[in-house]
Amino acid sequence: MHDAARDLGRLSRLTAGCAGVAVTVFGTTALLMSLKGAPPDGFLADPAAALVPAGVALLLQALPVHSRSAGRVVHGSAILLTLAAAALCLAAFPRHAAASAATLLAIAVLVLLGQLIRTLVGADRRRRELAGFTDTLFQSMxxxxxxxxxxxxxxxxxxxxxxxxxxxxxxxxxxxxxxxxxxxxxxxxxxxxxxxxxxxxxxxxxxxxxxxxxxxxxxxxxxIADRKRAEETLSEKAAELERGNARLREANTRLETALTFKNDLTAMLTHDVAQPISSIASLAELLHADWADLPDDIRLELATKIDKNTQRLIKMMNDLQLLFRLDMGSITARRVPVPLHEVAAGVAAASTAAPDEVLIEIDDEPAALADRGHVTAVLQNLVTNAVAYGAAPIVISAARHGEQVDLIVQDSGHGIPDELLPNLFGRFMRGSGLGLFIVRHLVEANGGAVRYEHADPHGARLIVTWESAAG
Structure with a gap:
């Protein structure tokens, strides 16, 4: 519609301009021809004279204007010229009634044509203003x-x-x-x-x-580039926060583990360490107070008990030192072929059990590929637990299975209750101190494994699996 109004407005202005020029020329020519007759009332009494201002008025309305003030001036001038043309027609009406009437009709047509031109020009102007506003709005979005x-x-x-x-x-x-x-x-x-x-x-x-x-x-x-950057930044912050939370959770876990370790260690020291210290103190006090009255065999018995409790304390301190090294991850295994019979004989000889209470059923062939000190410590702990919580006889045996060799310690006691088995190799297992916890870690440090079985017909059977060594 805007394009049609624009094209029609231009065509109307062109048509009206041509018509205005034609009417003005026609009126001027008719007026000049009427002057040859020298009308007695003058040339203004001729109706043709009215066509000149009417044509000029139509020509003015066809002119393009670019401001509202200029448009008002042109419109006012056209109205004055149209009124002048009508006045000339009316002045010539007494002498030339028919010509004046025809001229008035022509002027009326020209007025209507001028009004149509004004309407179309106004529509074209509004279209251009709307188009300009629309384009400004479109470009400023x-x-x-x-x-x-x-x-x-x-x-x-x-x-x-x-x-x-x-x-x-x-x-x-x-x-x-x-x-x-x-x-x-x-x-x-x-x-x-x-x-x-x-x-x-x-x-x-x-x-x-x-x-x-x-x-x-x-x-x-x-x-949305800013939004995307904000989302990426937020994601990075969230990931960083999650990493921080993970580190915090890990630290809390370590703190909880350390607190548990401290509490368990305190409980163990309170019971396991206090007992031999109390026994040593009591026996030493008895020896000191009644030394002169005690016979030699009683003195020897009391001194032997003090020595056993002292050795028990030394072993506890060594176990604690080893425990701290395990927690720090500073335990390393220097694996070499270790003859199991030789290690078993040394452990049995150093045991507090009577010589006939610890039996060795290992020939000279089985050897484990492990750290010799670790194998010795493992066997010492297993035998010590069997002596303390099991019953004689205690049998140390070995069996080879392909590339592995099992080292077995079996006692003849009542065995370990089923409710204790899930945490049997824990850090502070009730009734076993640090021994089985240390056993598990030392065995695993050498690539082995340890497990428990009920002995037949009764007793505890602990089996340590090592990698077998040649020879």
Whole structure:
């Protein structure tokens, strides 16, 4: 409609201008021809004289004006000229009634034509103002906008679209085909002329005609680069916070473990260390107080008990030292072939049990590939536990299975209750002190394993599996 009004306005002004010129020329010519007869009342009494101001009035209304003030001046002048033309017709009416009437009718037609011209010119002016406002609004939008026809051919883009895609203000669009976002819209990457892309929130909407058929499409793009950067920063902060929380949880776990260790160690020291110290103190006090009255055999018995309790304390201190080294991860295994019979004989000889209470059923062949000191410490702890909590006889045996060799310590006591088995090799197992915990870690440091079985018909059977050594 705007294009039709524009074209019709131009054609109307051209037609009205030509008509105004023609009427003015015709009126002037008719007036000059009437002067040859030298009318007695003067040439103004001729109705043809009215056509001159009427034609000039129509010509004025056909002139293009660019301001409202100029338009008012032109319109006012045209009205005055039209009134002058009507006055001339009325002045000539007594002498030339028919000609004057015809001239008045012609003037009326010219007035109507001038009014039509004013209407069309006003419509054209409003169209240009609306088009200018629409274009200003289109170019000043913060969103990037691209307008396409029904076949997705480019019609127009706004300033923001050019900025996002890297086009200059007056540069022809160089993206072919135009970057049309998916119909579903959403987050999308808008391509740029430099080969890069911009993250945008994109959408495309059809513009239907009266039948509902799309006659054009409008695609909009909102720059979300700042939002994406904020999301990435937030994700990084969240990941950093999660890492910090993980470190905090790990530290809390270590603190809880350390607290548990401290509490267990305190409880063990309170019971296991206090008992031999109390026994040593009591026996030493008895010896000191009644030394002169005690016979030699009683003195020897009391001194022997003091020595056993002292050795028990020394072993506890050695176990604690080894425990701290295990917690620090400073235990390393120097694995060499270790003859199991030789180690078993040494441990049995050093045991507090009677010689006939510890039996060795190992020939000279089995050897483990392990740290000799670790093998000795493992066997010492197993035998010590068997002596303390089991019953004689205690049998140390070995059996080879392919590339592995089992070292077995079995007693003849009541065995270990089933409810204690899940935590049997824990750090502070009730009834076994640190011994089995140290056994497990030393065996694992050498690539082995330790397990418990019920002995047949009764008793405890602890089996340590080592890697077998040749010879």
């Amino acid at each position: 913060n969103e990037a906008v691209m307008v396409l026809d029904a076949n997705y051919r480019l019609i127009d883009v706004n300033r923001r679209w050019r900025e996002l895609t890297g086009h200059d203000a007056d540069e022809p669009v160089r993206l072919d085909p135009p970057p049309v976002p998916p119909a579903s819209g959403g987050d999308w990457l808008l391509p740029r002329v430099d080969g890069g892309s911009v993250p945008v929130l994109a959408s495309v909407a059809p513009i239907p005609d009266e039948q509902g058929t799309p006659r054009a499409y409008v695609a909009t793009y909102v720059d």
